[in-house]
Amino acid sequence: MRRYSTMIACLALVPWLLAALARAEDPPVSYEAQxxxxxxxxxxxxRTGGWLELIGREKLVEGTVTIGSATxxxxxxxxxxxxxxxxxxxxxxxxxxxxxxRGIAATVDGAPAxxxxxLSTKSGTGRVRxxxxxxxxxxVGDDFYLFVTDPANPAVGEFRGTTWYPVDESYRVTxxxxxxxxxxxRQLPLTHVETRQSWQSTGDVSFMLGTRSVRLRxxxxxxxxxxxxQDTTNGRETYGGGRFLHAPLPKDGKTELDFNKSFNPYxxxxxxxxxxxxxxxxxxxxxxxxxxxxxxxxxxx
Numbered sequence: 341m342r343r344y345s346t347m348i349a350c351l352a353l354v355p356w357l358l359a360a361l362a363r364a365e366d367p368p369v370s371y372e373a374q375x376x377x378x379x380x381x382x383x384x385x386x387r388t389g390g391w392l393e394l395i396g397r398e399k400l401v402e403g404t405v406t407i408g409s410a411t412x413x414x415x416x417x418x419x420x421x422x423x424x425x426x427x428x429x430x431x432x433x434x435x436x437x438x439x440x441x442r443g444i445a446a447t448v449d450g451a452p453a454x455x456x457x458x459l460s461t462k463s464g465t466g467r468v469r470x471x472x473x474x475x476x477x478x479x480v481g482d483d484f485y486l487f488v489t490d491p492a493n494p495a496v497g498e499f500r501g502t503t504w505y506p507v508d509e510s511y512r513v514t515x516x517x518x519x520x521x522x523x524x525x526r527q528l529p530l531t532h533v534e535t536r537q538s539w540q541s542t543g544d545v546s547f548m549l550g551t552r553s554v555r556l557r558x559x560x561x562x563x564x565x566x567x568x569x570q571d572t573t574n575g576r577e578t579y580g581g582g583r584f585l586h587a588p589l590p591k592d593g594k595t596e597l598d599f600n601k602s603f604n605p606y607x608x609x610x611x612x613x614x615x616x617x618x619x620x621x622x623x624x625x626x627x628x629x630x631x632x633x634x635x636x637x638x639x640x641x
Contacts, residue, residue: 372507375600382601383501386609392495394612396488399533400477404430405486407475408441415486423471429459429486436461436477436484438468446470480530480614481537487612495610502604503633511599511630515547517565517590518555526559528568528616531581531607537616539566545587547597549628556622558587565589567597568618571628579604579634582618602631 386392398405398415405414408425417423427440436459440446446453447469449460460466461477461484468475474489520543527536539559545567546555558565570582585602587595605615 371509371512375507375598378601379502379504382603386502386606387496387499390489391606391610391613392499393489393491393493394487394610395473395490395493396486397612397614398486399535400429400431400436400484400486402431402433404428407486407488415488417473417488418490421471421473421490423473426470426473429475429477430456431484434461434484436466438475440470444470481527481535483533483535485535499609503635505600505630505633507600508630509600510550511628513547513549513597513599515545515587515595515597517543517545517558517593517595519543523560526557526619528619530614530616531605532611533614535614539616543590545595545597549599552626554624557619561586563589565595567622568616569602569622569624569628570618571624571626573627573629577627577629577633578631579608581605581607581615582622583628583631585631599628599630602628604632604634608634 395418396415406425406428407413407415407417408423409417409419409421410424413425417426423444425441426444427438427446430437430439437456438446438448438453438459439456440453448457449465449467453468459468459477461479463478466476472490472492474491476487477484478487479485520541524541525538526541528539529536541557541559544555544557545565546553548554556567556569558567560566565587567585567587568582569585571578574580574582582605583602584605585597585599587597589595605613607613607615
């Protein structure tokens with residue numbers, strides 16, 4: 341009986357061994373294939389990450405703004421939604437209230453809103469849902485904005501993907517991280533609005549691109565370095581507001597910059613999105629012909 345148990349155990353290992361041998365024989369994935377996979381994932385994020393769902397943005401000052409497709413409404417909704425008047429949002433100091441018009445079924449964080457209802461501005465809360473769309477108030481810099489999103493926005497289905505320069509491995513470089521004595525706070529302007537947003541910067545990266553010596557300021561973005569840069573392709577082959585790039589946190593004072601992964605800010609696909617503008621010290625006087633290109637109508641900052 342033990343002999344048969346041993347035989348069965350060995351037979352059970354056969355599929356695993358065959359799969360392991362098949363994996364061992366698979367050719368390594370080329371660098372170009374890795375970049376193409378990364379770019380496909382990036383397109384999926386643009387399409388499904390909510391960037392194309394934003395259909396309205398309004399800076400909120402003291403007082404009340406009305407929401408609807410009627411010409412008398414301050415926050416105008418697309419006529420296709422068929423909502424002449426949805427409701428209003430009132431700001432009093434740093435407190436906000438949503439009030440739906442009669443006949444509009446609305447919820448705030450899942451609870452029915454039958455009258456003026458307080459809105460939280462914290463991420464993940466204060467979400468108003470009514471007539472298939474969503475509203476939320478969020479602080480950006482020193483200001484507050486009302487954002488309107490529509491999962492059925494035609495722009496989602498119309499998105500056909502991004503365009504890119506050919507993969508060029510010479511744009512994958514090792515950079516030296518040069519930390520500051522202490523972190524610095526920088527106020528970066530945003531596209532389309534007068535608001536500025538604070539970003540923490542802990543150091544620069546220094547590297548060579550071809551024969552050029554380059555030094556760029558970096559910013560902290562969760563567990564990565566974040567670079568915003570402009571070059572002479574902006575407004576012609578790439579987005580006028582510059583491009584972005586993430587890089588691993590430095591290890592032993594080094595990190596890798598891969599400009600084949602540099603991408604246009606999301607405001608390039610939706611003018612309601614606000615994006616930081618690169619600081620003056622990150623403006624390059626030569627072209628960086630790697631990463632995402634731009635074919636649509638430009639949205640100047």
